């Protein structure tokens with residue numbers, strides 16, 4: 001009986017099944033009510049005691065073998081049916097088209113603009129290729145200022161008066177030249193600097209500039225606006241501090257830090273142990289800058305601020321390397337797909 005079972009198992013393994021009918025026939029042949037397995041079980045009853053164990057095991061093996069064969073053959077048949085004509089069901093839902101996602105820089109840019117739109121700032125834009133006046137001279141940069149150096153700025157070879165703008169402050173000048181105060185604008189855009197590319201610096205990055213000019217605008221207004229921004233962007237608990245700084249186009253000038261916290265080791269590392277992180281530069285628009293654009297500093301005053309979008313996005317998402325934003329590796333970008 002053992003030999004008979006072994007022979008059956010060998011046959012099962014060799015058998016090829018090409019249709020649903022063949023599959024069903026094989027099932028009935030072995031597992032049906034009058035099938036081979038039923039007969040063998042009857043025969044099993046006559047097996048003498050000492051042999052029962054071995055024959056029983058062989059029977060189990062046969063059962064597993066036929067069940068296994070039927071299951072695999074069924075799978076193969078179904079697969080073929082799907083991919084080969086006839087049985088193909090055109091109404092079945094497909095796997096779904098993978099959706100792209102917004103780039104983290106454009107998400108952060110939009111969020112920042114939204115926050116300022118809510119308090120009355122409108123968006124203004126300007127050209128990326130600019131002249132000396134809008135990037136430097138109109139902003140009170142002295143002629144020998146180091147930013148005017150080839151080391152820092154990409155100049156247009158054939159016309160040294162033209163360059164890729166190094167900051168979005170150039171758009172301020174264009175706005176002040178063409179519009180009467182009050183002015184309340186945010187100016188997003190790409191900027192370019194002649195810097196070696198590293199985890200912390202890139203030759204292209206994005207800034208958002210803010211400008212508010214009206215009668216009686218004070219430093220307190222600036223501080224309050226920036227505190228509002230920090231709370232909206234980083235959360236209600238956000239704290240800011242202002243450190244005195246210098247920019248040719250603002251007086252007084254400050255750099256603004258946001259409190260990041262010192263709870264973890266990472267916090268220590270990224271804040272260099274202070275708990276604070278710099279997010280932007282700002283100040284009261286220098287009277288010389290107002291005058292240069294035809295606005296009377298005796299009547300009007302204003303504030304300006306400028307922030308790097310990459311920097312803010314790195315803070316929000318704890319991204320350690322600026323270059324990720326420009327390499328557009330889908331695995332990196334996919335992580336922000338929920339950030340619509």
Ligand code: PHE
Nearest residue numbers: 167169281282283304305306
């Ligand atoms: N333009 C400055 C920079 O690129 C930022 C800034 C803008 C500072 C406006 C003060 C006022 O670093």
